[in-house]
Amino acid sequence: MRNLKSMLLGAVALASLALPAAAQINVKIGVLSDMSSLYADLGGAGSVAAARMAVEDFNAAAKGMRVEIVSADHQNRADVGSNIARQWFDRDGVDVVVDVPNSGVALAVNGVAREKNKVFLVSGAATSALTGEQCSPNTVHWTYDTWALANGTGKAIVQQGGDTWFFLTADYAFGHQLEADTSAVVNKLGGRVVGSVRHPLNGSDFSSFLLQAQASRAKIIGVANAGGDTINTIKQAGEFGIVRRGQSLAGLLIFISDVHGLGLEAAQGLVFTDAFYWDANDGTRAFARRMAAANRGIHPTMVHAGVYASVTHYLKAVEANKSAADGKATVDRMKAMPTDDPLFGKGTVRVDGRKIHDMYLYEVKKPSESRGAWDYYKLRATIPAAEAFRPLAEGKCPIAGS
Amino acid sequence: MPDIFGIPPQALFGQLLLGLINGAFYAQLSLGLAIIFGLLNIINFTHGAQYMMGAFVAWMLLNWLGLGYWWALLVAPVVVGAFGILIERTMLRHLYKLDHLYGLLLTFGIALIVQGLFRDQFGSTGLPYRIPAELRGGTDLGFMFMPNYRGWVVVVSLVVCFGTWFVIEKTKLGSYLRAATENPALVQSFGVNVPRMVMLTYGFGVGLAAFTGVLAAPIYQVSPLMGADIIIVVFAVVVIGGMGSILGSILTGFGLGIVEGLTKVFYPEASSTVIFVVMVIVLLIKPAGLFGRAR
Numbered sequence: 001m002r003n004l005k006s007m008l009l010g011a012v013a014l015a016s017l018a019l020p021a022a023a024q025i026n027v028k029i030g031v032l033s034d035m036s037s038l039y040a041d042l043g044g045a046g047s048v049a050a051a052r053m054a055v056e057d058f059n060a061a062a063k064g065m066r067v068e069i070v071s072a073d074h075q076n077r078a079d080v081g082s083n084i085a086r087q088w089f090d091r092d093g094v095d096v097v098v099d100v101p102n103s104g105v106a107l108a109v110n111g112v113a114r115e116k117n118k119v120f121l122v123s124g125a126a127t128s129a130l131t132g133e134q135c136s137p138n139t140v141h142w143t144y145d146t147w148a149l150a151n152g153t154g155k156a157i158v159q160q161g162g163d164t165w166f167f168l169t170a171d172y173a174f175g176h177q178l179e180a181d182t183s184a185v186v187n188k189l190g191g192r193v194v195g196s197v198r199h200p201l202n203g204s205d206f207s208s209f210l211l212q213a214q215a216s217r218a219k220i221i222g223v224a225n226a227g228g229d230t231i232n233t234i235k236q237a238g239e240f241g242i243v244r245r246g247q248s249l250a251g252l253l254i255f256i257s258d259v260h261g262l263g264l265e266a267a268q269g270l271v272f273t274d275a276f277y278w279d280a281n282d283g284t285r286a287f288a289r290r291m292a293a294a295n296r297g298i299h300p301t302m303v304h305a306g307v308y309a310s311v312t313h314y315l316k317a318v319e320a321n322k323s324a325a326d327g328k329a330t331v332d333r334m335k336a337m338p339t340d341d342p343l344f345g346k347g348t349v350r351v352d353g354r355k356i357h358d359m360y361l362y363e364v365k366k367p368s369e370s371r372g373a374w375d376y377y378k379l380r381a382t383i384p385a386a387e388a389f390r391p392l393a394e395g396k397c398p399i400a401g402s
Numbered sequence: 403m404p405d406i407f408g409i410p411p412q413a414l415f416g417q418l419l420l421g422l423i424n425g426a427f428y429a430q431l432s433l434g435l436a437i438i439f440g441l442l443n444i445i446n447f448t449h450g451a452q453y454m455m456g457a458f459v460a461w462m463l464l465n466w467l468g469l470g471y472w473w474a475l476l477v478a479p480v481v482v483g484a485f486g487i488l489i490e491r492t493m494l495r496h497l498y499k500l501d502h503l504y505g506l507l508l509t510f511g512i513a514l515i516v517q518g519l520f521r522d523q524f525g526s527t528g529l530p531y532r533i534p535a536e537l538r539g540g541t542d543l544g545f546m547f548m549p550n551y552r553g554w555v556v557v558v559s560l561v562v563c564f565g566t567w568f569v570i571e572k573t574k575l576g577s578y579l580r581a582a583t584e585n586p587a588l589v590q591s592f593g594v595n596v597p598r599m600v601m602l603t604y605g606f607g608v609g610l611a612a613f614t615g616v617l618a619a620p621i622y623q624v625s626p627l628m629g630a631d632i633i634i635v636v637f638a639v640v641v642i643g644g645m646g647s648i649l650g651s652i653l654t655g656f657g658l659g660i661v662e663g664l665t666k667v668f669y670p671e672a673s674s675t676v677i678f679v680v681m682v683i684v685l686l687i688k689p690a691g692l693f694g695r696a697r
Contacts, residue, residue, distance in 0.1 A: 036526065200674035203673075203674065211420065215413050227527070261528050
């Protein structure tokens, strides 16, 4: 009896070792985000939830894939972020780093992923340098970038007569790039940039900068910052009567979590560019319902949507390659396959790593137009995929040269 | 009028005034820290979290109980002060005889826990809090548009700061406090209940932080991180003013607000570091701080 039992146990143990090993592909996803500071609501725990949902929906287990998700807080510090990425790649067997809001951190991780031949799927970071001079064969920049924001919002505003600009810019990689990209659009369309002021990241009082913007007499104050900084800027602009006294604010990067935090009273009328709105179609609404349930009622931002869609496409590429080991090979496959997901629809990943899809120009509703919490945007225009992103040639991406 | 360093005088006046407003927050927060350090010998790192809690209590009163800003100014300091007293009774009192470091570590730990709990509950984006109807709008001062609410903040905080200074330096109650700082055993022997006085002083200092939080709620976003952002600066203010000096912390608070305001005009990139540069210079020249006395 005892013999039989131990034989059976042995057989089971052998089978469990042998069976999956033949076909199973192991994938380890590392969600690296701001989990505790000013970008935590637009990325953070929501990005982890989105990645988890993508893995569930991909039904990885049935396809012989074992997908594991780990996450970490980069604290908005490039050194912390690149150290975590290094440790993940070297020690923990992570195959792909996802999200990384904060362009400074993302540029650092971009280098590490390339060095280790792993994959970097960018959703949260904005700088267009990731598909420009610093582009990498291991990186896909999914959701949006500074060029797309500048092109969408800048163009719309200059065409409506907003031809003199003053920038209020976050003093790091992202702010600088956003200011540069928007200035280029304004100048190209015959407008003029009359000045700018650069504030430290994560400030709380913006009144001094707003007063400088006011003194510049520019028609448009371009708000080139993000998250908590944007919220405080817009809130205090209301306090100082900036808009009532004839200047307009251009929010160059607005997330739905910012609008929710500001309230419609303060945010109404803002025009901005976004890659995703939860209330666009049945697919996005279903996603939003699940995300809200998983993430304290917060409806998904475009960053969350980008995490979901990029992880989905990544898993498809790994499945096709039957391995996640070679990062560049996986990204090459991602570029070769057309993308298709319920949030962004059909699209492509360009040779420089830029994901191409439509972008949208939205306006924040008046309180009277909103049916309640999270009903915030009305669509002003759709920017077709072909025009939404920087043309390949202008990016000066070395790997796209030949 | 000629420009001053390339800036029109009107703009400069505006910036000075804004600096003064920010200084009002620094002054009130560093005042509370100075009082607590003076009497309890505790470096209260929870101060920022208590300031944040004040703002959150205001938000909760409005959204959960329908009590507006004016009620919040009264209720929030009491609620958060009571929380402070609870901490003093159960934890801090055991540390008075130990090195400063223990109090600092304990209060720092409490601050992290409180902030973490609020972030978990309310998220990092923060919540909107509107300026009360009576104080909306603004006044055109000629050189700038002055929101009424900011004017109110400066006036209130001047009254609170100098009122506190007056009570501590010029009244009999204040003399007990100061005596207890010097020699608690002697004051106790005169029949003054020193432990209760210490407890209430901590409660008052914490209440002051919460009061400042309520004042800040309509200007900044009510966010779990608002305290962590400001507390480091406030500590620098206290160090520059001289640890434990009441008047020093008030004057330094307003003064550094103005220094920071001017930096935002002439070299905005350095506006988050200028206070620490001042701190280094002051410590090199006067290690006890501008208004402190060497012990």
